[in-house]
Amino acid sequence: MTASQRSVPMAELLIERDDNAVPIWLATKATIEEVRGSVGALGRGWMETQGFEPVHGKHVAIPGADGKLAGMVLGTEAEAGDVPALALGSLAAAAPAGSYRLANKPDDPELAAAAWLMGAYRFERYLSAKPAKPRRLVLPQGASRDSVLAIAESVALGRDLINTPASDLGPEELEAAARQLAAAHQAEISSIVGDELLKQNFPMIHAVGRASTRPPRLVDLRWGRPGAPTITLVGKGIVFDTGGLNIKPGDSMALMKKDMGGAATALALASMIMRAKLPVRLRVLLAIAENSVAGNAFRPGDVLATRNGMTVEIGNTDAEGRLVLGDAIALGSEEKPDTMLTFATLTGAARVALGPDLPPLYCDDDAFAGDVMAAGFAVGDPVWRMPFWMPYDKLLKSPIADVNHISGGSHAGSVTAALFLKRFARDVRRFAHFDMFGWVPEAKAGKPKGGEPQGARAMFEVFRKAHA
Numbered sequence: 001m002t003a004s005q006r007s008v009p010m011a012e013l014l015i016e017r018d019d020n021a022v023p024i025w026l027a028t029k030a031t032i033e034e035v036r037g038s039v040g041a042l043g044r045g046w047m048e049t050q051g052f053e054p055v056h057g058k059h060v061a062i063p064g065a066d067g068k069l070a071g072m073v074l075g076t077e078a079e080a081g082d083v084p085a086l087a088l089g090s091l092a093a094a095a096p097a098g099s100y101r102l103a104n105k106p107d108d109p110e111l112a113a114a115a116w117l118m119g120a121y122r123f124e125r126y127l128s129a130k131p132a133k134p135r136r137l138v139l140p141q142g143a144s145r146d147s148v149l150a151i152a153e154s155v156a157l158g159r160d161l162i163n164t165p166a167s168d169l170g171p172e173e174l175e176a177a178a179r180q181l182a183a184a185h186q187a188e189i190s191s192i193v194g195d196e197l198l199k200q201n202f203p204m205i206h207a208v209g210r211a212s213t214r215p216p217r218l219v220d221l222r223w224g225r226p227g228a229p230t231i232t233l234v235g236k237g238i239v240f241d242t243g244g245l246n247i248k249p250g251d252s253m254a255l256m257k258k259d260m261g262g263a264a265t266a267l268a269l270a271s272m273i274m275r276a277k278l279p280v281r282l283r284v285l286l287a288i289a290e291n292s293v294a295g296n297a298f299r300p301g302d303v304l305a306t307r308n309g310m311t312v313e314i315g316n317t318d319a320e321g322r323l324v325l326g327d328a329i330a331l332g333s334e335e336k337p338d339t340m341l342t343f344a345t346l347t348g349a350a351r352v353a354l355g356p357d358l359p360p361l362y363c364d365d366d367a368f369a370g371d372v373m374a375a376g377f378a379v380g381d382p383v384w385r386m387p388f389w390m391p392y393d394k395l396l397k398s399p400i401a402d403v404n405h406i407s408g409g410s411h412a413g414s415v416t417a418a419l420f421l422k423r424f425a426r427d428v429r430r431f432a433h434f435d436m437f438g439w440v441p442e443a444k445a446g447k448p449k450g451g452e453p454q455g456a457r458a459m460f461e462v463f464r465k466a467h468a
Contacts, residue, residue, distance in 0.1 A: 008134040010153050013120055014113060014145060015099065015136050023071045023103035024091065027054040028084070031104070035073055038103065047073060056082040057090035057445045069096060071103070082445075083380035085111040088137075089119025089446025097133030102140050109140035110148055111379060115446040117152035123163040123450060150275035151460070155453060157181070158261075158268030162438055162451025166240035166257045170214040171288045174237055174260060178219050178286060181267055185274040187223035187282075202331075203305045204312070204323040209289025211244070211297035216289035218328060223274055224281040229467070230337040231273070231280050232428075234328045235266030236321045236344035237288035244291050244317030245299055258451055259321070261438025262343035263288065265453035269343075272460040278467045285332050287324035291317070303401045307331060308424055313398040315406035321346050322405055322420050329424040336427040339368075343434045343455060349413030350435040353386070357444075359436040359454050360386040362418040368430055368462075375465075376458035380446065383434065383455055386415060393419050 027035045032054050036044045043062040052060040054075035064070035074091050076084040085108040091100075092115070106112040116137045124131055139145050161169065161177055175191055182189040194215035197206040202218055209216025219237075238259040242248060248256070263286045270284045298304070302314045304323070307330040312323070321344050332340055350360045361383040363369035369385050376382040395407035395416050403423065407416040418433050425431040436454040443449045 008131075010117055010156060011149055013117055013134055013136050014148060015138055018099040018101070018136070018138055021099040021101040021138050022069055024100050025071065025073045025103045026076045026087075026106055027073055028075075028077045029054060035104075039071060039073065043071065056084070057087045059091050059094065069098070072100070076106070081382070083111070083378070086115045086380040086446040088112045089115035092116045092119035092135055092137070093443070093448065095135050097135055099136045099138065101138035105142070106140065109143040113137060113140055113143045113148040114151045115380075117148065118155055118446040119448070121156055121159060121448055123160065125164065147276070150272055151457060154268045154271035154275065155457065157271055158264040158453030158456060159451045161264035161267065162258050162261050162453070164257070166290070169257070169260070170239050171209070171217050171237070171290060172214065174239060174263060174286070174288050175217060175219050178221055178267060178284070181271055182221050182223070185223055187221050187274065189219065189221045191217050191219045193217040201307050202327045203307070204327045205287050205289060207298045207304050208238075208291055208320045208324050211294035212290035212292040214290050216324075218331070219284075219286040219288060221270065221284040222282070223270070225279065226281060228279050228281040230283070230335065230339070231463070232283045232285065232332040232335070232337040232340045233266040233269060234285045234287070234325060234332055234340065234342040235263035236260065236325055236342075236346065237263030237286045238321055238324065239288065239290050241291045241318070241320065242293055244293060244320060245297050246316045246318040247293060248318060255439060258438045259345050260288070261345045261436060261451065261453070262321075264451070265343040265434075265436065265438070265456050268453040269456040269459055272456065273463060276460075276464060278463055280463070280467055283332065283335070283337070285328040287328040289320070289324055291320045306424070308426065310403060310423065311401040313401040313404045315404045319406045319417070322417050325421055326424045329421060333424065333426045333428050337429070339430045339432075340425060340428045341432050341434065341459065342421060343436060345438045346435045347414045347417050349417075351437055353414060354384055356437040356439065356441055358382055358384050359434050360384060360414055361432060361434055362386055362388055363430075363432040364388060364422075365430045365432075368432065371462050372432065372458055375461035376455070379457050379461050381455065381457040383458060386418070388419060388422060389415050390419070392416055396420060
């Protein structure tokens, strides 16, 4: 689904003017008295009756003398982990249908407007019921309409891809989404499909996807001016993960449509970069496959060749993402990019360590990692740095191959996965890996339940500042 396929395109939710728009007062502990003075006696009485406090994301509707909606008061008081501007996303999901305007200026007008659109997001592809009437926002003063839409519509692209079930989003359809994005920005794009992967030396992508009736592939998108700083994004595109011969139990398979969330995030970030026309040379590599069960499936104990010449012993076929990424990273490394980022729904160990909302970031550049963390906290797309702890590299030793792709035991699974990927990132000036969940299990301000391209907005903020 694209923005144009929605019942109401996202661009129509952001309007330039409406003289009848309902005012929204943003309130913190410091401004609550000023807001009480702005809503009139009836509004003040109603706020008191409701016991309203300016808690982040909480709101109260202000009635008019005629019984109609006269305004809304929204709490934006930030607590630990909150970003004030994102509170507007919660109102976009809860306010009555109609048009709204901000009665007082937020700290970050652009992020507030983007939060409204992100909060208004709905995945409607399979709904037969008539969708709710839209909630529109007048563009706040100080915000760029183009910039707001570039962020919100790119996030929606990533969400749409993750939310689409594997029955309708296989390797071919994921490639088609990349081609649609490339066409929109006059980017170059090519793909290597099926047995051609073996001929062109991508043995691990082929091995992971060969048991599926839907052929695996590597998609390669290029955009931007040659000679500009080079950014390579690598996305894990496992459109469904059964676990292979180490098959998952049913409960663990329920959300495996989201195992292509890394590819969706890479496309969302690429969309932001291209729409902003940043002066960079961008490359996007998507390693796409379906990890299925069949007589020709790869097995535990197999030894696979790799693009960069290493041999890899297979410890568990349910750790397939790092394999397809390895070949793609090796390809990207051959051009010696300035920055390489990998996005992948890679390990359950990352969720045990940091939960679903805080993806681990592994990075070999201290200053860059600090910039990414700071940007993530600022825009409400947080990440947390974890170490490439080299003493754990010995846990990947194999007696019969150059490396095993998983470690024995249950310790440090996210770290060892990152260390495995780093082996393929040769000659890369700066390498960072995001071990993301790609899913919001409980709705939050600006983040409806469902697919989420975690890390995309944080990285765009870093690149936007670096290449302004």
